Amino acid sequence: MKYISTRGQAPALNFEEVLLAGLASDGGLYVPENLPTFSQEEIASWAGLSYAELAFKIISPFVNDCIDDADLKQMIDETYEGFNHSAVAPLKELGTNEWVLELFHGPTLAFKDFALQLLGRLMDHVLVKRNEHLVIMGATSGDTGSAAIEGCRHSKHVDIFILHPHNRVSEVQRRQMTTILDENVHNISLEGNFDDCQEMVKASFADQSFLKGMKLGAVNSINWARIMAQIVYYFSASLAVGGPHRPVAFSVPTGNFGDIFAGYLAKKMGLPITQLVVATNHNDILHRAISNNDMSKSELVHTLSPSMDIMVSSNFERMLFDIYDRDGAAIDDLMKRFKTESVQLDASRWDKMRELFDSCAVDDETTCQTIAAVHAETGYLLDPHTAIGVKAGRECNRDAAVPMIVLATAHPVKFPDAVLKANLESPDLPAHMQGLFEREEKLTVLDNDISVVQRFIAEHVHSES
Ligand SMILES: Cc1ncc(COP(=O)(O)O)c(C=O)c1O
Numbered sequence: 001m002k003y004i005s006t007r008g009q010a011p012a013l014n015f016e017e018v019l020l021a022g023l024a025s026d027g028g029l030y031v032p033e034n035l036p037t038f039s040q041e042e043i044a045s046w047a048g049l050s051y052a053e054l055a056f057k058i059i060s061p062f063v064n065d066c067i068d069d070a071d072l073k074q075m076i077d078e079t080y081e082g083f084n085h086s087a088v089a090p091l092k093e094l095g096t097n098e099w100v101l102e103l104f105h106g107p108t109l110a111f112k113d114f115a116l117q118l119l120g121r122l123m124d125h126v127l128v129k130r131n132e133h134l135v136i137m138g139a140t141s142g143d144t145g146s147a148a149i150e151g152c153r154h155s156k157h158v159d160i161f162i163l164h165p166h167n168r169v170s171e172v173q174r175r176q177m178t179t180i181l182d183e184n185v186h187n188i189s190l191e192g193n194f195d196d197c198q199e200m201v202k203a204s205f206a207d208q209s210f211l212k213g214m215k216l217g218a219v220n221s222i223n224w225a226r227i228m229a230q231i232v233y234y235f236s237a238s239l240a241v242g243g244p245h246r247p248v249a250f251s252v253p254t255g256n257f258g259d260i261f262a263g264y265l266a267k268k269m270g271l272p273i274t275q276l277v278v279a280t281n282h283n284d285i286l287h288r289a290i291s292n293n294d295m296s297k298s299e300l301v302h303t304l305s306p307s308m309d310i311m312v313s314s315n316f317e318r319m320l321f322d323i324y325d326r327d328g329a330a331i332d333d334l335m336k337r338f339k340t341e342s343v344q345l346d347a348s349r350w351d352k353m354r355e356l357f358d359s360c361a362v363d364d365e366t367t368c369q370t371i372a373a374v375h376a377e378t379g380y381l382l383d384p385h386t387a388i389g390v391k392a393g394r395e396c397n398r399d400a401a402v403p404m405i406v407l408a409t410a411h412p413v414k415f416p417d418a419v420l421k422a423n424l425e426s427p428d429l430p431a432h433m434q435g436l437f438e439r440e441e442k443l444t445v446l447d448n449d450i451s452v453v454q455r456f457i458a459e460h461v462h463s464e465s
């Protein structure tokens with residue numbers, strides 16, 4: 001399997017190279033040159049497989065020219081054995097034909113664990129084989145950071161530097177990152193917002209000279225392997241409600257557009273999906289782009305769903321690449337203009353986008369109302385991101401005969417502020433997180449200045465293999 005860049009200039013790479021490269025050298029994102037597709041019969045034959053068995057079926061075509069089946073199987077098995085629910089991604093019925101897909105049973109209680117527990121293992125496997133060391137730089141609005149740290153902390157072959165926006169992640173999220181004291185784990189609290197963190201990471205890929213010859217790697221969803229692993233749960237959810245013979249719809253709380261892009265790929269790979277709903281918070285550029293062809297940045301606002309406080313969504317570029325018939329030059333031009341100005345898609349491209357996605361923006365007040373209403377109706381406690389998905393799923397002209405599956409992207413215990421504002425009690429931390437608020441923290445607050453951050457990284461890389 002070859003991977004090509006959305007900007008058309010970087011060399012095509014194989015899976016192993018893409019895994020370590022992160023962002024393409026032309027600033028683009030890697031995507032598979034050709035997607036594997038599965039027939040309805042083949043998908044139907046997977047009913048009854050365990051989550052790990054299903055993951056192997058879906059992931060192996062993407063990696064099998066680089067990673068042995070037996071090694072891949074072992075890494076996948078170990079990954080999902082670490083989840084604390086036997087179904088790994090269980091479905092809960094909220095109402096008639098309305099489901100939540102619980103993606104928070106991994107070690108850090110958010111959907112990021114699905115990919116990052118595997119990514120850590122894949123990276124380690126490849127780095128050991130090559131006897132290489134990687135300096136990982138990641139940006140987080142709260143959840144990627146802890147999941148990436150958890151996935152990489154035991155690797156002797158990586159140093160990991162995670163940038164989060166100062167005072168803009170929840171206390172639980174911050175402590176999940178900063179109480180990990182391993183020597184190769186570094187938390188930077190940046191005096192800026194998530195977009196600043198993400199822009200710094202991308203700029204560091206473009207010029208890696210600050211690392212004096214060491215290689216930079218990515219844990220964000222700019223790394224193709226993240227998207228690949230997230231495709232699996234769309235298949236598992238569909239199979240659990242009678243797919244592929246029964247089509248389904250998904251509502252996806254969206255920020256960096258990685259999760260919903262994985263759903264779009266699942267559909268292209270053969271899964272019958274009738275509707276994909278992009279659910280945003282007040283930071284609604286994706287909703288405006290889809291509903292009104294308005295890709296204009298506005299001020300990034302801190303909300304009760306902080307993980308979705310994102311204005312520049314990395315994976316939208318992967319989507320645009322398809323919408324523009326994989327014309328790398330057109331995407332290069334569009335993305336360069338988007339850096340400094342508002343852009344609009346050509347009318348026919350926008351039509352295509354609207355055929356593929358519905359969208360809805362949900363503000364903080366409605367988020368809390370939804371948490372309270374669903375709790376009153378069903379006794380089920382939503383986290384604020386999932387509440388946005390539920391509300392959007394209900395508002396988006398759905399076909400009531402088609403199951404609407406809302407991705408429950410995080411556990412409510414991570415976001416007590418929103419739960420309390422919905423006049424409900426925050427649940428207790430799970431056993432493995434008991435004592436979180438008393439643990440020692442290690443973090444460094446840095447100015448929103450790339451040279452300051454890069455100097456910090458260069459000074460703190462602790463080892464080379
Ligand atoms: C809890 C939660 N929900 C939703 C999202 C949005 O997902 P994506 O960035 O893949 O669109 C994130 C962050 O990525 C998140 O942490």
Ligand SMILES: N[C@@H](CCOP(=O)(O)O)C(=O)O
Pocket residue numbers: 139140141142143144145219220221222255256258307308314
């Ligand atoms: N919401 C994310 C932001 C980063 O997204 P990613 O999927 O590209 O890693 C977070 O919680 O950090």
